Amino acid sequence: MERKQQKLTDERPQHVERVRGLLARDRVAVVDAEHVVPPPPTPAGRARPATAIRVRAVQACDGEQLVDVTARIAGPRAKFVPAAAIERDQAVEQVHQALLHRPLITWSESSLDALRELAGHPDLAHCWARSRYSPPARAHRNHAAELVGTLATSWRGQLDLNWNLVPCLTPGDPGRLLLLLQRIAGDTVTTHDHDDPDRVADNITTAAEPGLATIPPPGLHPPRSTDDDDTPERCAAVGSALDDPAREGQALGGRPVRPRARRDRPRRAR
Incomplete structure (x- = not known):
């Protein structure tokens, strides 16, 4: 267990530098897109199909809201459609106006897939890291989407009894995701601090919210x-x-x- 924690602690500076590089890009936006599924299940107990897609985004530099729109994707006679849902064409226009030609940061593949399902466009950032195709010659670092869910799980470093990483809970909001990224970028734990337990204890970022706790460094376990x-x-x-x-x-x-x-x-x- 301690060896695994030591390995995760050694990898934390790499995650910190990566997040700092992501937030330092020009006009970067933090995005959360999700399918809106009606709460009541069918009489057979199955989940109902999604009736809308909600897209929210904020600027990484100051947290200013870029877009918050819910688009209707169900037919005209469908039930359980959110009251705030608008027509798809109107929502796509708002999303394109806010997010085109911007580097994007999102939590997982499902969020990026929902965004592209609603407002797919050649100039919308694409996650080339998970694509089997190589990026085109015109693609550059400002035309890419980054998934940070796995990075946050590794940075958090919580292990279960089988020494497996416990997945980090989805923030569920671009503002909270930006707050998490800012906390990761502000983490000052470095590899050369491990020899000084008091220095590590002072540098560890503590979080009062569930899902944002940091890993306990080796050697700092409370005495029995x-x-x-x-x-x-x-x-x-x-x-x-x-x-x-x-x-x-x-x-x-x-x-x-x-x-x-x-x-x-x-x-x-x-």
């Missing part, structure tokens, strides 16, 4: 609490009680346990 029950005398008493079942309960702090008499039952004749 000791009480009066873990004395050498008690350990010796417990060890000797293993050989005497009658003293086992008394050694562990309870009442003496009377050993049960073994009854030899006659075997049945076959």
Whole structure:
């Protein structure tokens, strides 16, 4: 466990530098796009198909809102359509006006897919990192979309009992995603700080919100609490009680346990 935590701690400066580079790009926007699914399921218990797509985006430099629009993607007779949903053509025009020719930062592939499903355009940023096609010659660093969900999970570094990374919860809002990225970019933990536990403890970014907690650096685990029950005398008493079942309960702090008499039952004749 500590080796895995040490490895994650060593990789944190790389994540910090990457996020700083993403936020330093010109006119970068933080985007969240999602399908709006009606809450009541069908009588059979299945989830209903999405009736709208909501796109929200803010500027990374100052957090100013660029667009917040809900587009209707269901037919005219469909039910459970959000009241704020507008026609698709109007929503696409607003999205293109706000996001075209901008580098985008989003959480996951599903968010980027929802955005392109609603307002696909050749000049809309594309995630070339997950595409099987190489970027065209005219593509440059300002014409790319970055997915940061995996990066945030690795930076957070929470492990379960099987030493696997616990996925970071989706912020669900571009403003909260920008706040998370700003906290990652402001993390000052570096690899040369590991030799000084006090310095690491001072540099760790703490978060009061769930899903933004940082990893505990190796060597900073709280000392194991000791009480009066873990004395050498008690350990010796417990060890000797293993050989005497009658003293086992008394050694562990309870009442003496009377050993049960073994009854030899006659075997049945076959």
